[in-house]
Amino acid sequence: MPRVMPNLKQELVHGGGHWLLWEKKDEVIDILQRWLKELELSKTAAAL
Numbered sequence: 001m002p003r004v005m006p007n008l009k010q011e012l013v014h015g016g017g018h019w020l021l022w023e024k025k026d027e028v029i030d031i032l033q034r035w036l037k038e039l040e041l042s043k044t045a046a047a048l
Contacts, residue, residue, distance in 0.1 A: 009035065 002008050011031045016024045 001010075013020060013024050013027050013031070016027075021028055
């Protein structure tokens with residue numbers, strides 16, 4: 001995947017299985033919120 005998507009960000013959630021969103025929903029939400037903040041900050045910085 002990194003060859004195809006050079007800006008790919010991967011996160012490892014320990015103890016998760018096929019139903020990650022149900023098994024580790026709080027961790028997944030935290031990861032997504034951090035990623036969205038990074039996206040927002042990079043757009044803001046690019047606009048300056």
